[in-house]
Amino acid sequence: MSGVSVKDVARHAGVSVGTVSNVMNHPSKVAPATVTKVQQSINDLGFVRNDAARQLRDGHSKTVGLVVLDVRNPFFTDVARGAETRAAQEGLSVILGNSDEDPARERAYLELFEQQRSHGVLISPIGDITARLGALRARGIPAVLVDRASPDRTFSSVTVDDVAGGRMAVEHLISEGRTRLVFVGGPLSIRQVADRLEGAELAARAHPEVSLELVTLDSLSVIAGRKAGAEIAARAELPDAIFAANDLVAMGVLQALMLQGSNVRVPEDIALIGYDDIDFAAAAVVPLSSIRQPAGMIGHTALEILLEEVANPDASPRHVEFQPELVVRRSTSASAVDAV
Amino acid sequence: MSGVSVKDVARHAGVSVGTVSNVMNHPSKVAPATVTKVQQSINDLGFVRNDAARQLRDGHSKTVGLVVLDVRNPFFTDVARGAETRAAQEGLSVILGNSDEDPARERAYLELFEQQRSHGVLISPIGDITARLGALRARGIPAVLVDRASPDRTFSSVTVDDVAGGRMAVEHLISEGRTRLVFVGGPLSIRQVADRLEGAELAARAHPEVSLELVTLDSLSVIAGRKAGAEIAARAELPDAIFAANDLVAMGVLQALMLQGSNVRVPEDIALIGYDDIDFAAAAVVPLSSIRQPAGMIGHTALEILLEEVANPDASPRHVEFQPELVVRRSTSASAVDAV
DNA sequence: CTGCATAGTTAAAACGATTCAATGAAGAGT
């Protein structure tokens, strides 16, 4: 019924199993006539190589694992696409795992990739998983951190300078004349959030007249942002600017502020800036200012570095840091000509 | 260095490999004292089971493949999350593949899943791949179609009635007094698009005074929508309503219409409705009316059906069809209280 | 004290592809 093996192909073609294998992996070692004959048999029998057997022999699978914090965030799907494109060029496939900001799920995915003897792992980690990644490395599976550097720099990483991004956002708000700022984001255990906040605080502290309040969230989602936005909109004393830890949160905040019944105007009453510059930011109720990150490039680069580590396991770790970029739209500047 | 095998564990624990295997898979068959001893050794040596070998023996992997048309579309990531949740309960993992509406990539993913002897495959197909899926089935890998039924109904499917959805959208536009309609979407080889268009035409034909023009796209993306929107906005004679094949396209169209310099007003001059009701629709420049589909539920159900087929390969195919739901927001009705 | 069931453990076979040392055949050079 199901199991057509290389042995069956060999018998059908009247050659040995070694030759069949060579036809698939080293065709140059086989006489042209034999190649055609064997390929004919492969087609006739509908043979498809059993990857498990191949991997077992080979020691490694042809997949690389990618663990992201949130598949629903377009930033991460863009990263995934970038990695996937580069991987395809090497004949590798990317397995996309979604940790949903849950350490248990993160652990489960790493376990899976370890069991599968993945070629390598790209991960946007939640907490500190240096130990876990060390175990993978010991087993010959390199890892590259995405969007976050390892504390001790023992692992390669591709990051964007989140502190700088946070600073840019707040400096922009201040330059627009805002002084009563709120940072909406969390949990702070996510490094990106902590860094963006740190940058924001740095910028704020440089201006004595500026205050920066922190509203923490337990997840970076549209829903969470909406809740925070509603709370803020209901206040007697409104802030005059909000910096959201990412665009999903910002969209949620925006929805809450603009809700029928609330009479908060954006940007007149409250200016709002997000982070990531996802495609939808430009299309928001009020087009959203944001801090742009080169998502596809990040994925692409991470995979590139991973390949280098596979080729040369003892090279010292590399750290690539991209610079974020301020994109000004109407949500912070009434007069902005909205960028697309 | 890397290779700790069950043999090493056995030696370290002073038992046979069979016993080690039993400790992991049938602990009840092993004396409690032995279990502890072996588990100790497993920890000491940092043993992690080689999945390739397990699969080879077992004949099947513990993963199910999911091929979607576009990872960047939140509708599909929601489907993926729904499937993933259900899969995790069975100890299965979902491998997410992105065909990007490219038949070659679709084929490549199916090939991969076949080589990996996946537990099963969920797929949102581009063209007609009944033959391809038949091959998988012959190999013992069941498939469930997502968001699209198979022409001959030989495969199970989980769908949403796209014809009904298309009809609802257009009927809504007509009930708002619109008569010069444009459908923006494509390629028509994607069944969902064709069905939505068909529903739209059905509804339009019921009203002699209503015209429905077709503007085709070569992909369902924000960018493609933006281009189409720009073309329409530049016309001397404007339509008074646009039905976009999905929300990404609608967002693009909306961006183009609202661009500085264009003086098209939504919904006053042109009403706009999308499809999918992704999270971002409610947060658009003008909150977007849309046709809602229960994305997470679709993924969840599809995996459920897949599990049934694994358990009982000869059961006749099941077809679950969800009904879409009209969500009215400001982009089609100036007075709408925007739903969130 | 024998017979027998039962619980625990073992050794060996199997899964399917890849690789490598060995073998054979054909051709080139002397």
Place this chain on the structure above:
DNA sequence: ACTCTTCATTGAATCGTTTTAACTATGCAG
């Protein structure tokens, strides 16, 4: 005619796990 290469092909060993049949010891009933 003989050796020396080169080229093509073969067969066996290998990867690491799971499973099954066989075995041993232990306890218990008769």
